[in-house]
Amino acid sequence: MRASSRADARRAWWWATPRSGGIAALGLVVAVLPLGFANGYFYDVAIQAGLNSIICVGLNLLIGYAGQISLGHAGFFALGAYGSALLAARYGWPPSLALVTAVAGVALVAYCVGRPILRLKGHYLAMATLGFGVIVSIVLANDDRLTGGPDGMQVPPFALAGYVARSDHAWYAIVGACLLAAVWLAQNLVESPTGRALRALHTSEVAAAIAGIDCPRHKVNVFVVSAVFAAAAGGLTAYYAGFITPSSASFVRSVELVTMVVFGGMASTFGAVVGATVLTVLPQALTVLKEYELAVFGALLMATMVFLPRGVVPTLSGLLQRGTR
């Protein structure tokens, strides 16, 4: 009795736990938000936040749930972006087909890279993924016949069945829909046997294996899934911005993505969305501080990790749950 009433009480916190309620709430936010947008700049920041959220939702599956670090996810993002751009610009593929093909290609790359390096743990895995990211960024910067080198390359606009996406409104709708799809997929995975396997191998690989979980297989799978999310966001970014440079694969960018996941809250899909959104919007809001911008930004990050150690969403929802019990 006690157990079931407690479960009901937890279910009442629909926004903090799960699938249907949380996604409905996120959908509502995405739909209502533009009412407060004064101009195109707001749309631009919201679209950037949405794209970062898509990457972080995937990266959180790897870092937050499976407990495996990656300092090279900007590499997958850039491969998705350049893959889509190259196929569409140089070979004249329809943009949507180019995007799907690039994402599939990245999945294959992630599988081949993940198989050997996910045997590594902790710092060694961090180094290996970092190495991967650096290699991608060097290749993109130096193969200038194909990619335009450090100067970047032009990307044709996104078109599907005769409709060309150009306006901020259209891109806001596309990115919003993709974000909702990403959250839906991620939450599905989390609440499946695979999701439990990931959380299990995060805590104890021996106990997970004793339960029959093939740890290497599950690690590689989630690595591929997170790379696919990053690559899809990369492709969308390329079409949205119309221009890409190798800096999209930089190490700083990879670290930024990990920071977003940790800031929002590990092992919380909605935390990843909050983290990505806050850390995308905050620097824009802090520009009024001019030269103090970075110092204040850093101080806010440190304060958050000191006072909300598990990240914004898990710590706050934990406090709220305790308050109502």
Place this chain on the structure above:
Amino acid sequence: MSTLAVSGLTKTFGGVHAIEDLSFEIRAATVHSIIGPNGAGKTTLLNLLTGVYLPNAGSIRLDGRELTGAPVHAFAAAGIGRTFQNLQVFFNMSALDNVMTGRHLRERCGLLPALLHTPGLARAERESRECALGLLRFLGLEAYADACADAMPYGALKRLEIARALAGEPRMLLLDEPAAGLNPTEAAEIAGLIRRLAESGTTVVLVEHNMRLVMGVSDHILVLDYGRRLSEGTAAQVRDDPRVIEAYLGAVDTRVAGHA
């Protein structure tokens, strides 16, 4: 009928022979205890029998199927489950999720059905949940179903590990000191549970220091000392073996041993 056959098993760590040329057999649906002084190699043996350690020599067969050298999850898939001496509970999950994780081998774990939450998967999840709740009830843990594991008391966590191991429906269950740290009442409950498991056809391999428990439930006892077989037989045979008394109490005057 599952029979575990171990032959010539050897495991060394550097120069230390943790297990040396050990051979024995475990018959199906019996309670088989492994005892011995501290450092005799009992936990090392369990780690070998579950694939956690790779032996330097020897073989492990379950029903004639060679398992030596297979990855840990393949030992589990062959039907060997276990609990740990030092708890290996998934502390980032609820008790229910811990047990459901134990059902991994009985679940469909394809990536695409999971991402798309197909109706088939949803149905399997409901069944899995029912089964896990049943096991929690069986072990008297239903009150903790939705509690996070890190908020549960020690005795409950010990039973939670057993529930998780049983969720995989193992043919052979290895229990590493299930009664350690439990009071006599809780230890007696574990004894009852072990008997019930054996009667339902599960082979139980028990490593335990609580001699009242071991002598009460075992069909067969293997005594280890320094990684070798010291003695083997029924509870009565092992209890009266002077070598066993010597290993546990040190060399004893034969006159005193006669009275023991």
